[in-house]
Amino acid sequence: MAPAGAARVTFCLVLAASILSISAAPQSPNAISKEWATYNMQRQNIRIGSQITGDTLRSVLDYSFASPLKQIQSSNVYQAGNARMRRVVHDLQRGNPIKIVAIGGVATNGSDASSPGSDDFFALYVKYLKRGFPNARVEPVRSSAGIAPSAVVAECLSSYLPKDADLVLLEMTANDGVGMDASLIDGHNAKAYEILLRGILGAEKTPALILTQSMVNGMGNGSTPFYLTPEAPQYAALASYYGTPVVSMRNAIWGSGTPTRNSGMITDQVVQEDGSTPLSPGHRSMADMLVFNTQRTAEDLLLLPYGDYDTQSIAMKVPDTPVYGDVSSEPWTVLSNSTCMWVRNISAPDTRLCPVNMAQMCSLDYSNRANMLRTYDERIDTRTSNSKAALIGGVVAGVVGGLLLIGGLLAFCIISKKRHAQKVAAAAEAKAAARRKEMASSGSHGVPITATSRQDF
Numbered sequence: 001m002a003p004a005g006a007a008r009v010t011f012c013l014v015l016a017a018s019i020l021s022i023s024a025a026p027q028s029p030n031a032i033s034k035e036w037a038t039y040n041m042q043r044q045n046i047r048i049g050s051q052i053t054g055d056t057l058r059s060v061l062d063y064s065f066a067s068p069l070k071q072i073q074s075s076n077v078y079q080a081g082n083a084r085m086r087r088v089v090h091d092l093q094r095g096n097p098i099k100i101v102a103i104g105g106v107a108t109n110g111s112d113a114s115s116p117g118s119d120d121f122f123a124l125y126v127k128y129l130k131r132g133f134p135n136a137r138v139e140p141v142r143s144s145a146g147i148a149p150s151a152v153v154a155e156c157l158s159s160y161l162p163k164d165a166d167l168v169l170l171e172m173t174a175n176d177g178v179g180m181d182a183s184l185i186d187g188h189n190a191k192a193y194e195i196l197l198r199g200i201l202g203a204e205k206t207p208a209l210i211l212t213q214s215m216v217n218g219m220g221n222g223s224t225p226f227y228l229t230p231e232a233p234q235y236a237a238l239a240s241y242y243g244t245p246v247v248s249m250r251n252a253i254w255g256s257g258t259p260t261r262n263s264g265m266i267t268d269q270v271v272q273e274d275g276s277t278p279l280s281p282g283h284r285s286m287a288d289m290l291v292f293n294t295q296r297t298a299e300d301l302l303l304l305p306y307g308d309y310d311t312q313s314i315a316m317k318v319p320d321t322p323v324y325g326d327v328s329s330e331p332w333t334v335l336s337n338s339t340c341m342w343v344r345n346i347s348a349p350d351t352r353l354c355p356v357n358m359a360q361m362c363s364l365d366y367s368n369r370a371n372m373l374r375t376y377d378e379r380i381d382t383r384t385s386n387s388k389a390a391l392i393g394g395v396v397a398g399v400v401g402g403l404l405l406i407g408g409l410l411a412f413c414i415i416s417k418k419r420h421a422q423k424v425a426a427a428a429e430a431k432a433a434a435r436r437k438e439m440a441s442s443g444s445h446g447v448p449i450t451a452t453s454r455q456d457f
């Protein structure tokens, strides 16, 4: 009798506790800092081998978080093998210079922070790195893409990414979220994003890449539900494939907001008119999640010191096979399709034609929608005759390729396997040549295309 009663009491307590934790009012700043203080004290006292964490990592762990602990823990969505970031932190600890580049939209530009350049997330994170690793020279580069989507950044990567970047924070989800409904089904944004990831990961110094996922339009004003963002599942799948860490502003902020009935949330950390652009507190939450990621990496380096595992993993090439087949077979089409959908989406009502020459997209003003559309109308070649030529070119290439393939198959039936192989190779080459010709006739040069290169890069 007694045990059953005790069990029932325990059950009720657990139930009450879990209901409380779901519906609990947001923590006060005081409660948040107390919670972090306890957590930090505990983690500074960990002994690993002969080292005490607090002695080795004092400056790295010395940071005051503004967001609740459990939200920051859940903002670090995926850490992956993390070899590249482990190298960056290892270098910082040894006092090596690090060039850190933030590429992204309005959040990356710091536009709606109260003092852009000093309390936006990038500025805060760089400040933390300089304090946390006082012997290293940290060189920040801010590459604002304005409202441009991943397809445009991928196309114009050389003007956003300095060749010698060591660490890249890529913040594209808010920009790519425009027109995302369609993208969730046909994946045109995800393909463009994959081209962008491959471009960054393949850069000269094999930079560490942290996917810094911002909130999409409407997510912070109750009009977009939790799940309706390209950060998951599509970008999450790409992160897993390429082993790229992910931090999520949505997760960092969600629990502090006011839930709405339709699985939405309203937070005062972002601009209410778009429900997405971070204000100063939103920037603070983003900085928190990046700092936590860096601290975790530093702690991980105590458990498993930087070594062969990391160097071997870094030396591995970006896999030849992409997640989306089109990404390697027709990168130009992927970028132009994705750009085209985006242009139509922000032009609504849909009157504009698609760009013929993707390289021209690099010269536009992306600081806001009106400037983008004006410069688009002034500078972009959208002649339909050219698109028709490209289309005819494509059809011809397809027919030629098809005929050659049939030839190859016939040969397989008639002559030796060796000669068959030669024919297939020839057919593939003819097909490739036709594709090159098609691309030349439409004025593009494949991927990556060097665009307006910034002088400092």
Ligand SMILES: *[C@@H]1O[C@H](CO)[C@@H](O)[C@H](O)[C@H]1NC(C)=O
Residues within 6 Å of the ligand: 177, 178, 179, 180, 181, 344, 345, 346, 347, 348, 349, 350
């Ligand atoms: C643009 O995308 C949004 C979804 O983010 C969609 O509701 C809207 O209909 C799209 N507009 C056009 C013109 O495609």
Ligand SMILES: *[C@@H]1O[C@H](CO)[C@@H](O)[C@H](O)[C@H]1NC(C)=O
Residues within 6 Å of the ligand: 217, 218, 219, 221, 223, 272, 273, 274, 275
């Ligand atoms: C919330 O955000 C959406 C998407 O940006 C916007 O269309 C809408 O007007 C915003 N709602 C409010 C109440 O500001």
Ligand SMILES: *[C@@H]1O[C@H](CO)[C@@H](O)[C@H](O)[C@H]1NC(C)=O
Residues within 6 Å of the ligand: 188, 326, 330, 333, 334, 337
């Ligand atoms: C590009 O868009 C066209 C037209 O919508 C579509 O048929 C084609 O499959 C797309 N190609 C790629 C690679 O996305």
Ligand SMILES: *[C@@H]1O[C@H](CO)[C@@H](O)[C@H](O)[C@H]1NC(C)=O
Residues within 6 Å of the ligand: 109, 111, 116, 144, 145, 146, 147, 366, 367, 368
């Ligand atoms: C970045 O913000 C500044 C103002 O702080 C603005 O002048 C500039 O146009 C913005 N750049 C982009 C690309 O949005």
